[in-house]
Amino acid sequence: MPSADPLFTVIVPTARRSRGVLVGLGDEHLFGPTFRSLAAQTLQDFEVVVGDCLAGRRDLRAEIAALGAWPFPWRVAPVTGPWLERRRWSAQRAQNEAAVHADGKVLIFCGDAGEFPPDALAHAKAWIDKGKQPHFLCVYKRGGALIPLDGSTDADASGYGSGDGGK
Secondary structure: OOOOOOOEEEEEEEOOOOEOOOOOOOOOEOOHHHHHHHHOOOOOOEEEEEEEOOEOOEOHHHHHHHHOOOOOOEEEEEOOOHHHHOOOOOHHHHHHHHHHOOOOOEEEEOOOOOEOOOOHHHHHHHHHHOOOEOOEOOEOEEOOEEOOOOOOOOOOOOOEOOOEOOO
16 A cells, blocks of 8 residues: 555656557557556555656546556646747656655656566665665566567566666
C-alpha cells in the first residue's frame, strides 16, 4: 500500500504523442509499459509524476486513467513555457516541472515507455538502507524484447547497477 509520504517519486518526462510511437507494439499507449511495470513492483512505496510537454493538446490524465486502475498514486504536471509555444521541448524542463510536484524523498528519472524489473525499487531501497546511492536503469523493449545497451543480441535483463556509483 502506498504511503502518503512515499520513499520514491518516479519522474517521467514526455513530449511524444500517446499512441503509435512504440516500435513493434502497434497502437500501445506510450505509458502502458511503464505503468504496468510499476504496478508489478514488489515495493509499492512510491508515486509517479509525469511532466507533460503536450499539456493543452491532450488530456494525458484521462488517457492514463483509461489504461486501468493503478495501485500507486500518480499525477500529471503540465509543462508550459515560451519554448514549448515554439514547439521546442526539453526533457530537463519536464523533469524539473514534475520534480516540483514530487512528494518522495528520492527521485527516480525514467524516460517515457521505460520499464522497470519487478524488484527494482526494492533493490534501490536496499542500497539506500546500506547508506549507498543506487544507480540503475529502466529498460526499453522493442516488440516486447529487451533492447541491449551495447547492441549485442544478449542482454542482462536485470537493469540493476551498483549502489556505489559504479565504484
